[in-house]
Structures are given as structure tokens and as C-alpha cells.
Amino acid sequence: MSNIDAAKYIDTERYPIDQPDSDQYQQLVQTIREQLDAVGCAVLTGFIKRECLQEFIDEGDQVADKGHRSFNKTNVYFSKDDESLAADHPARRFYDRSNSFVPADNFGADSPLRSVYEWPPFMPFIQATLNEQEFYRYADPLADVIINVVEDGDGFPWHFDTNNYTVTLAIQNSLHGGEFKYAPNLRTPTDENYDGVKAILNGDENQVNTLELNPGDLQIFKGRYSLHRVTPVKGKRRRYVGIFSFVDQPGMVAKVERCKQLYGRTLPIHHQRENERNDNLKD
Numbered sequence: 657m658s659n660i661d662a663a664k665y666i667d668t669e670r671y672p673i674d675q676p677d678s679d680q681y682q683q684l685v686q687t688i689r690e691q692l693d694a695v696g697c698a699v700l701t702g703f704i705k706r707e708c709l710q711e712f713i714d715e716g717d718q719v720a721d722k723g724h725r726s727f728n729k730t731n732v733y734f735s736k737d738d739e740s741l742a743a744d745h746p747a748r749r750f751y752d753r754s755n756s757f758v759p760a761d762n763f764g765a766d767s768p769l770r771s772v773y774e775w776p777p778f779m780p781f782i783q784a785t786l787n788e789q790e791f792y793r794y795a796d797p798l799a800d801v802i803i804n805v806v807e808d809g810d811g812f813p814w815h816f817d818t819n820n821y822t823v824t825l826a827i828q829n830s831l832h833g834g835e836f837k838y839a840p841n842l843r844t845p846t847d848e849n850y851d852g853v854k855a856i857l858n859g860d861e862n863q864v865n866t867l868e869l870n871p872g873d874l875q876i877f878k879g880r881y882s883l884h885r886v887t888p889v890k891g892k893r894r895r896y897v898g899i900f901s902f903v904d905q906p907g908m909v910a911k912v913e914r915c916k917q918l919y920g921r922t923l924p925i926h927h928q929r930e931n932e933r934n935d936n937l938k939d
């Protein structure tokens with residue numbers, strides 16, 4: 657549990673997330689819902705007050721070397737190669753991915769990042785914007801609050817998310833690159849739109865939005881239908897993004913394989929829960 661009252665970090669005048677009965681709160685939720693419906697993305701600029709940002713950056717600097725670096729090749733679906741498909745099919749296009757996630761057990765009771773995640777008004781507010789019926793903090797001690805560290809040369813190639821939504825906080829930008837690009841609603845639950853995906857992989861940016869996210873901005877993104885990527889980072893300064901995870905079932909933790917892949921290790925709870933899960937999800 658966090659020892660910090662995150663009220664001091666959050667610009668609650670602009671974003672009164674602690675006053676759910678106010679008109680301003682209702683309007684804010686409504687605006688975000690409209691943005692999510694239209695393009696699957698909403699950004700609360702300056703969510704963290706400017707004068708508090710240094711505490712978050714310092715935290716990033718303190719834990720950056722605790723990140724587990726992983727390298728692999730991935731297609732936009734995170735699926736394996738399928739030789740039965742045509743050679744130019746988007747599912748057969750693989751790109752280098754390198755990444756580093758600082759596991760959640762580096763963010764303890766004195767962590768500014770964790771204080772935001774655990775601030776009581778935060779989760780109900782995010783739940784309201786996403787209009788989700790079942791909504792819980794992730795119970796995974798390695799994964800509930802993490803930082804993604806991106807260094808010179810690293811990036812995240814085009815992909816669709818496997819989860820329905822992500823909630824992230826920009827903490828520090830790289831000197832160059834590190835832009836967030838996304839093609840809203842490129843596919844639907846019934847249409848993969850392979851031609852549209854192929855066009856973007858070939859460099860067509862007609863349907864692509866570029867977002868400039870600045871430190872302190874909170875982003876809510878529904879990435880299951882919107883193809884997106886982070887352009888390669890250039891320069892000495894690392895890019896830090898905090899990731900807050902929420903799930904639709906209480907007590908959930910990551911699967912053992914997924915956990916090893918992302919964090920390079922597991923905890924006893926991952927093994928205990930492996931057989932207790934009653935869904936058939938892959939991650």
C-alpha cells in the first residue's frame with residue numbers, strides 16, 4: 657500500500673477525479689468516452705502537475721537499470737509465422753522489437769507512480785471513462801505498476817494490442833523519436849482489413865495519427881482495433897512511460913510464460929495460480 661497521498665501530484669482543478677458527483681467530473685468522463693468511441697484514444701494533458709514531475713523522473717532514473725531487456729521479432733498480431741499464407745500477407749511481416757520493463761516490485765510504498773495507481777479515486781475514474789462493468793487493479797506483484805524504459809535505438813513496431821485498453825503516464829521523453837503513431841479503428845471484430853494493415857506497413861500514413869505525449873500526460877488507449885507503434889528512440893535520454901494495469905477479474909496474475917518473457921523471472925504466486933485460472937486466454 658502506498659504511503660503517499662497522490663492528491664498532491666494530480667492537477668485536480670483541471671481533472672477533479674476525486675469529485676465524482678460534480679458536473680465537471682461528469683463532463684470530463686463524457687468527453688473522454690466520446691474520444692475513446694471516436695478514435696480509441698484520449699489524452700489528459702498535464703494530469704501530473706509540472707512542479708511534481710521531477711519526482712517521477714527521479715524514480716525512473718533510480719529503477720531504470722532494473723528493467724528486463726527482451727528482444728524478439730514480432731508481427732502485428734504477435735502470432736507465429738504461418739507458411740500457408742501468401743508471402744506478402746501482413747501476418748508474415750516480422751519486425752525487430754526490443755523492450756525493457758521495470759517490474760512492479762521496484763515500486764513500493766514510497767513510489768510516486770504507485771501512489772497514483774492506488775489513489776482511491778483513480779480506478780473508479782478510469783473505469784467510468786472506459787465504461788467497464790468489471791474493473792479491478794491487477795493482482796500481479798510484478799506487473800500492476802511498471803515502467804517501460806526505451807533507450808537509444810529501441811522502439812515498438814506496429815501491432816494490435818491483445819488487451820482491450822492501456823492506461824499510461826508519460827514520464828520522460830527521448831531527445832528524438834519515441835512518437836506514438838496510431839491508425840484508429842483500422843480493424844473491427846469482424847474485419848481484419850488486411851489491405852489496410854498492409855498499406856500502413858508499406859509506409860502509407862494517410863490514416864495514421866501522430867501523438868506528441870509530454871511528461872505528465874495520462875493516456876487512455878484502446879489498442880485492440882487501432883494499429884499502433886512507437887517510433888525508434890534516438891539520443892542519450894531514455895524514454896520512460898508508466899503503465900497502470902487493470903483487469904476484469906479480481907485476483908488475476910500473469911501466466912508463468914508471459915511473466916518470464918516480460919520480466920525475466922516469476923514469483924511463487926504465478927506458479928500457484930497457473931492451474932487456478934478458469935479462462936482460456938493466452939496471456
Ligand SMILES: [Fe+2]
Nearest residue numbers: 816817879884
Ligand atoms: Fe500496444
